[in-house]
Amino acid sequence: MPHTVEIYSLPDCPHCKNVKSFFAKHNIEYTNYDVSDSANAKKMIEISGQRGVPVIIIDGKEIVIGDDLMKLQILLLGDEPAAEAPITADHELVIIGAGAAGLPAALYAGRKELDTLVIGGAIGGMVNQSKTVENYPGIPDVPGDVLMGKLAEHAKSTGVEFLEDVGTSIVRKGGVFEIETLNGHKVTAKAVIAATGRIPRFSGAKGETDFFGKGVAVCTTCDGPLYKGKSVAVIGGGNTALDMALELADIASEVHVIVRSKVRGDEILLNRLKAKKNVVFHTGYEIEEIYGGQFVEGIALKKLGGGITKLFKSGIEKIPVEGVFLGIGLNPNTMMFEGLVEMNAEKEIIVNENCETNVPGFFAAGDSTSIKAKQIASSVGEGVKALLSAYAYLKK
Numbered sequence: 001m002p003h004t005v006e007i008y009s010l011p012d013c014p015h016c017k018n019v020k021s022f023f024a025k026h027n028i029e030y031t032n033y034d035v036s037d038s039a040n041a042k043k044m045i046e047i048s049g050q051r052g053v054p055v056i057i058i059d060g061k062e063i064v065i066g067d068d069l070m071k072l073q074i075l076l077l078g079d080e081p082a083a084e085a086p087i088t089a090d091h092e093l094v095i096i097g098a099g100a101a102g103l104p105a106a107l108y109a110g111r112k113e114l115d116t117l118v119i120g121g122a123i124g125g126m127v128n129q130s131k132t133v134e135n136y137p138g139i140p141d142v143p144g145d146v147l148m149g150k151l152a153e154h155a156k157s158t159g160v161e162f163l164e165d166v167g168t169s170i171v172r173k174g175g176v177f178e179i180e181t182l183n184g185h186k187v188t189a190k191a192v193i194a195a196t197g198r199i200p201r202f203s204g205a206k207g208e209t210d211f212f213g214k215g216v217a218v219c220t221t222c223d224g225p226l227y228k229g230k231s232v233a234v235i236g237g238g239n240t241a242l243d244m245a246l247e248l249a250d251i252a253s254e255v256h257v258i259v260r261s262k263v264r265g266d267e268i269l270l271n272r273l274k275a276k277k278n279v280v281f282h283t284g285y286e287i288e289e290i291y292g293g294q295f296v297e298g299i300a301l302k303k304l305g306g307g308i309t310k311l312f313k314s315g316i317e318k319i320p321v322e323g324v325f326l327g328i329g330l331n332p333n334t335m336m337f338e339g340l341v342e343m344n345a346e347k348e349i350i351v352n353e354n355c356e357t358n359v360p361g362f363f364a365a366g367d368s369t370s371i372k373a374k375q376i377a378s379s380v381g382e383g384v385k386a387l388l389s390a391y392a393y394l395k396k
Contacts, residue, residue: 110158
């Protein structure tokens, strides 16, 4: 019998789009509740205890939080790991990652007529979470998911094969790479490009894990609208945090930006924030605790150099907020490559100017590598460069 499936979502949430794409791929009918409607948001919170989307309800009892496609697959399709036959054929090239570096690499691979498979759990990667990309050359003010969608469409037009899955392990045997995925696919390739990007970094503050999804979040595009008219905090001083604060300033009643030392983000973003009357900067402090009951109720700050101090307007030591958005940066998403390729202390894959690593046939590009620039435009260029190096390797 068909399952009854309901999803609580927001139109611009990339994780919600991932789930809906999964439903479409498997012809699963569902009812969508847009939580920008306060009644739907209230119902979602009552049912799930979550202040974040997506929330999926199956048959009125099973609750799935986030875009956990593996869990959805098991609940809705049974224990078989993949709806289609596993891809086991040899490929000349496998690109792991389908974001700002992986998609351009795929485009050029198709144009070079390489037998290529792209493995990516979410096409577009972290860029999808950017409400607006302002600094991509020639395409100003474009939503991140729209930009990545155009790159993906262009790459797919060349005939490159895509597998919506997540790589979990890789080994090299006899000059051939063997890759396994979360859904049980096993793939072999003569060359590999790692373009897995970065994932959100957590602060380690007390209460952070306990309140994740209950006030603690990493995506303003996904969860920001749930804090309309509420007081929130943003942790961090780089571009990630400043972008978050700018988006939240148009939604929340008050935005507290907590910065450990100094603001490192672009001056243009900082100046925009300074013009917002509902944005307050707290520089020289770190978050010590996120506290609350069922949901986040506030944060406690520690003055760097010692002690929690009474620094705020009311002279109290804690700031009452209902949401805490973590913008303290991103960690390289390279766990599956540990033990295979040389990395630096930050777990970034070490590459030379040609995106080559210490392993023959293994190339890397974008934010998961040791290159200094971590920008969408630079990742695009690095992806192309990695492909050209891989092509030269395969054809020598």
